Structure formats: C-alpha cells, structure tokens
Amino acid sequence: xxxxxxxxxxxxxxxxxxxxxxxxxxxxxxxxxxxxxxxxxxxxxxxxxxxxxxxxxxxxxxxxxxxxxxxxxxxxxxxxxxxxxxxxxxxxxxxxxxxxxxxxxxxxxxxxxxxxxxxxxxxxxxxxxxxxxxxxxxxxxxxxxxxxxxxxxxxxxxxxxxxxxxxxxxxxxxxxxxxxxxxxxxxxxxxxxxxxxxxxxxxxxxxxxxxxxxxxxxxxxxxxxxxxxxxxxxxxxxxxxxxxxxxxxxxxxxxxxxxxxxxxxxxxxxxxxxxxxxxxxxxxxxxxxxxxxxxxxxxxxxxxxxxxxxxxxxxxxxxxxxxxxxxxxxxxxxxxxxxxxxxxxxxxxxxxxxxxxxxxxxxxxxxxxxxxxxxxxxxxxxxxxxxxxxxxxxxxxxxxxxxxxxxxxxxxxxxxxxxxxxxxxxxxxxxxxxxxxxxxxxxxxxxxxxxxxxxxxxxxxxxxxxxxxxxxxxxxxxxxxxxxxxxxxxxxxxxxxxxxxxxxxxxxxxxxxxxxxxxxxxxxxxxxxxxxxxxxx
Numbered sequence: 001x002x003x004x005x006x007x008x009x010x011x012x013x014x015x016x017x018x019x020x021x022x023x024x025x026x027x028x029x030x031x032x033x034x035x036x037x038x039x040x041x042x043x044x045x046x047x048x049x050x051x052x053x054x055x056x057x058x059x060x061x062x063x064x065x066x067x068x069x070x071x072x073x074x075x076x077x078x079x080x081x082x083x084x085x086x087x088x089x090x091x092x093x094x095x096x097x098x099x100x101x102x103x104x105x106x107x108x109x110x111x112x113x114x115x116x117x118x119x120x121x122x123x124x125x126x127x128x129x130x131x132x133x134x135x136x137x138x139x140x141x142x143x144x145x146x147x148x149x150x151x152x153x154x155x156x157x158x159x160x161x162x163x164x165x166x167x168x169x170x171x172x173x174x175x176x177x178x179x180x181x182x183x184x185x186x187x188x189x190x191x192x193x194x195x196x197x198x199x200x201x202x203x204x205x206x207x208x209x210x211x212x213x214x215x216x217x218x219x220x221x222x223x224x225x226x227x228x229x230x231x232x233x234x235x236x237x238x239x240x241x242x243x244x245x246x247x248x249x250x251x252x253x254x255x256x257x258x259x260x261x262x263x264x265x266x267x268x269x270x271x272x273x274x275x276x277x278x279x280x281x282x283x284x285x286x287x288x289x290x291x292x293x294x295x296x297x298x299x300x301x302x303x304x305x306x307x308x309x310x311x312x313x314x315x316x317x318x319x320x321x322x323x324x325x326x327x328x329x330x331x332x333x334x335x336x337x338x339x340x341x342x343x344x345x346x347x348x349x350x351x352x353x354x355x356x357x358x359x360x361x362x363x364x365x366x367x368x369x370x371x372x373x374x375x376x377x378x379x380x381x382x383x384x385x386x387x388x389x390x391x392x393x394x395x396x397x398x399x400x401x402x403x404x405x406x407x408x409x410x411x412x413x414x415x416x417x418x419x420x421x422x423x424x425x426x427x428x429x430x431x432x433x434x435x436x437x438x439x440x441x442x443x444x445x446x447x448x449x450x451x452x453x454x455x456x457x458x459x460x461x462x463x464x465x466x467x468x469x470x471x472x473x474x475x476x477x478x479x480x481x482x483x484x485x486x487x488x489x490x491x492x493x494x495x496x497x498x499x500x501x502x503x504x505x506x507x508x509x510x511x512x513x514x515x516x517x518x519x520x521x522x523x524x525x526x527x528x529x530x531x532x533x534x535x536x537x
Contacts, residue, residue, distance in 0.1 A: 084227070089163075
C-alpha cells in the first residue's frame with residue numbers, strides 16, 4: 001500500500017462511500033440516524049437522518065427544475081441551514097455546486113456569471129438588486145430565498161421556500177470520487193477571480209485524517225467561515241467523514257465567539273488571520289477557561305499562540321492550505337514559532353524553489369510548490385482558464401505563489417510572493433512586520449504594503465486600525481517597533497484608519513490599501529525629522 005492510502009482506497013483514491021456526499025450521508029444516517037450532525041445558533045439540532053431527508057428532498061425539487069448530473073448551479077446565499085441543504089441537494093444529483101461570495105458586485109460578479117454560464121441561480125432576495133445592469137448570461141431561472149420587491153425581468157422566478165418540502169423522484173446516478181463537486185472562486189484580492197474545480201476526492205484529501213489528525217468523531221467543529229470558501233466547506237466534509245458534528249453560525253464575531261462556543265458546545269475551529277488577535281484583545285474574564293473549545297487551529301501562526309493557550313486553555317494547532325491544494329502541512333499540538341506551518345503530511349511532496357523551479361537550500365526563501373502521490377488530490381484546474389491552469393501546474397507541480405523556507409523542524413511561511421517588499425537591497429516580509437505591529441496594545445489590525453521610493457525599490461507603509469475606544473499615535477508605534485524589528489523593516493509611513501478593507505473571510509484587501517498610497521492624513525517619519533540608522537546593539 002502506498003503512502004496516503006486508506007481503507008477502501010484504490011490507487012490512493014478514496015471510495016465513493018468515503019468521499020461522495022450522497023454515499024457518506026446515506027451511510028451515516030443508516031449507522032447513527034439520531035446522532036446530531038448540525039447545531040444551529042437558535043438551538044435547533046439536525047440529525048444525520050433528518051439532514052439526509054432534507055438533502056434528498058432538495059435534490060428532488062432541483063431535479064424538478066431540470067438540474068442533472070454535471071450541471072453547474074450558482075449559489076448566492078449567506079451561511080446557514082438553507083445554504084447547506086442547497087449545496088448537498090445539488091451534489092446529491094451529481095451536479096456542481098458553484099457558490100458566489102456574498103460580497104461580490106459589479107464587474108467581479110459579472111465575471112463569475114459570465115465564466116460559469118449556469119442556467120440556474122439560487123440567491124438570497126436581498127442580493128438581487130446587485131444584478132441590475134449585469135449580463136445574466138445563460139441564467140434563465142432564479143430561485144429566491146426571501147421576499148422579492150423588484151424582480152428582474154426576462155427570467156423565471158421560483159420561491160426558495162417551496163423547495164425541499166415534499167419527497168419526489170431523484171435519479172439514481174453514479175457519482176465518482178473524481179467527479180467535480182464544486183467550482184469555488186478564489187478571493188480575487190489581486191487579479192481576476194478564478195474558478196477552482198474541486199473533485200470529491202480533492203475535498204476529502206483537504207479534510208481527511210492525514211490533513212486534520214487532531215479531529216475526532218466526538219468533536220463539534222465551529223463553522224463560522226462562509227460556504228463559498230474552503231474554510232467553510234472543509235469542516236463539513238471533515239465531520240461528515242468522521243461521524244462528528246458541526247456548529248453553524250452566519251459569520252465570525254469577536255463579541256459572540258465564546259458565547260457561541262459555550263451555547264453550541266463547539267470543541268474545535270479555525271481562526272484565520274487576526275481572529276485570534278481580536279479574541280485576545282477582548283477584556284480578560286473569569287470565564288476565559290470555562291468552555292468546550294479544546295482545539296484552536298490558528299492560521300497563520302502568530303506570536304500570540306502561547307498567550308492564547310495560556311489564557312483560554314485550548315490546544316493550539318496550525319496548518320497550511322489553499323483552495324487548489326490539500327492541506328500539505330500540519331502541526332502537532334501547541335506549535336508556537338512565528339510563521340510555522342507544520343511538517344509535510346503523508347501523501348504529498350513539497351519543494352521550495354527559485355524562479356526557475358530549482359530547489360533552494362535549507363533555510364533559503366523560495367516559492368512552495370506541491371504535488372501529491374495519488375490522483376485527484378489537487379484541483380482539477382481552473383474553470384475555462386486553460387492558460388492559468390497550465391501556468392500554475394508548470395513542470396508537474398502546483399505553484400502556490402507563497403514564499404516559504406524549510407528548516408530542520410518544518411516549513412515556515414514568509415509572505416505572499418507578491419507582497420514581499422524590497423527596500424535598500426533587503427527583502428521584507430509584510431507578514432513578519434504585521435505580526436509585530438499587531439503586538440502593539442492599541443492596534444486591532446494592520447496591513448504592511450510597499451509604496452514607491454524616490455530613490456528606487458520600495459518604502460514600507462503601515463496602515464492600522466485601533467482597538468475600539470483607543471487611539472494609535474504613530475511616533476509611539478514607531479518607538480515600540482524599534483525594539484522589535486531590524487531598522488530596514490521599520491515603516492516610513494503610518495496611517496491610522498477606522499477599519500481595514502477585508503473580504504468576507506477576513507483577509508485584508510491589500511490591493512485596496514496599496515492603491516490608496518500615501519494619503520494626506522499619512523504620517524511620514526522623515527518629514528517628522530526622525531532618522532533611523534542601522535544599530536549594532
């Protein structure tokens with residue numbers, strides 16, 4: 001048996017019973033029909049048997065709308081039980097789930113609709129006004145959840161509340177592990193969003209036992225990331241595969257995080273970006289360790305991991321993944337080093353290379369590239385984007401676009417390659433600078449970007465948002481950083497804003513920050529007469 005194979009696998013590919021949603025849900029509902037699978041914020045619970053019935057009835061309704069295997073169905077819904085049921089109903093038929101980011105509008109939204117060329121759109125009625133003036137492409141029918149005040153013309157409208165109410169006929173189709181399960185669009189924080197084609201085997205590889213060894217059947221995974229993002233879909237697959245449960249909330253909330261954990265008895269969840277920092281900057285409480293949250297998966301790992309464990313008592317894990325790959329790096333419990341992403345899991349191969357795909361020595365920064373030892377464990381490509389697919393998979397390896405370095409104890413994230421700053425001959429990791437800025441007590445979140453230098457290369461600009469009720473004084477922040485960063489990493493420019501622009505998954509939209517440049521309200525340390533030179537102390 002080759003590395004990464006498991007029970008029921010053939011050539012490293014999991015069987016349909018292990019990775020195809022229809023088969024998995026049928027198996028779970030037969031084995032443990034009354035066991036809770038979904039917990040909602042209002043206290044409602046849904047068992048495996050109940051959800052199997054909901055998914056099958058939704059599939060019957062969609063089949064009545066002429067959805068069949070291989071069809072692409074656009075889904076533009078907020079997170080919740082409706083979006084879960086629609087997703088599983090689509091896949092129950094062997095059709096392809098194509099979620100749309102609920103923040104999309106304008107040209108970005110038009111691009112997704114044009115690219116996918118789906119005939120059916122399922123949408124929350126509150127989002128319909130954004131379709132005005134947009135070419136609807138092949139869409140001829142729209143299912144709406146909620147009241148429609150001003151329906152679009154030229155399409156058939158169906159009320160979403162009428163779907164899944166009654167049992168109906170569902171075709172008995174064969175769904176294989178390598179069939180496409182979803183087309184998930186990248187966040188589009190830079191460039192045009194691309195549709196990542198993901199098979200059932202791919203999603204299973206992202207969330208299976210090698211990728212998430214810390215998960216158990218007794219766990220309840222908090223799902224507070226959206227279902228148009230792998231951060232939302234991975235926990236659903238992971239807990240279905242293990243026979244565990246999920247706690248589903250509409251979105252992440254710092255203020256509500258621990259209340260939800262306690263009320264819904266969540267035991268594990270992912271904290272992306274600055275979520276862990278936001279939680280830590282809440283006032284201490286005598287109830288800080290009174291909860292069920294045993295395991296926190298913090299991505300990326302910042303300097304505050306040890307503080308999180310000490311204060312809240314949760315074991316800390318980290319990992320590395322993106323929509324196109326399959327969680328190739330994962331840590332053991334209580335990793336603490338800044339930027340550490342873990343060690344290479346079974347079933348994958350990793351290299352760190354230069355711009356010519358030549359492997360670099362240990363300790364040297366380069367691009368992380370990935371391949372798997374079994375088929376169908378990476379994306380099947382970008383939908384209707386053959387050039388982008390070929391570019392990302394050149395020389396037989398998927399190119400992540402992320403700068404890493406390998407050390408004797410594992411792999412360390414340095415930065416997105418496009419975000420690396422070059423100043424006076426030195427390469428600067430924006431991630432490392434942001435981590436230090438976020439350690440300043442009055443800073444809630446930060447973005448470090450490059451702005452043009454009058455001499456050549458870049459200058460470092462820091463844009464921060466303060467903790468609620470506090471203020472950030474640039475000279476004080478700079479003084480704080482002088483004791484924590486090399487001289488060449490210290491920002492020349494500091495701008496204080498109310499909030500940083502972010503995607504719905506919490507990623508700071510650096511392109512927006514960068515495009516604003518040096519504004520009239522930006523503090524410039526050189527104009528303030530502060531000169532910083534190399535220190536030998």
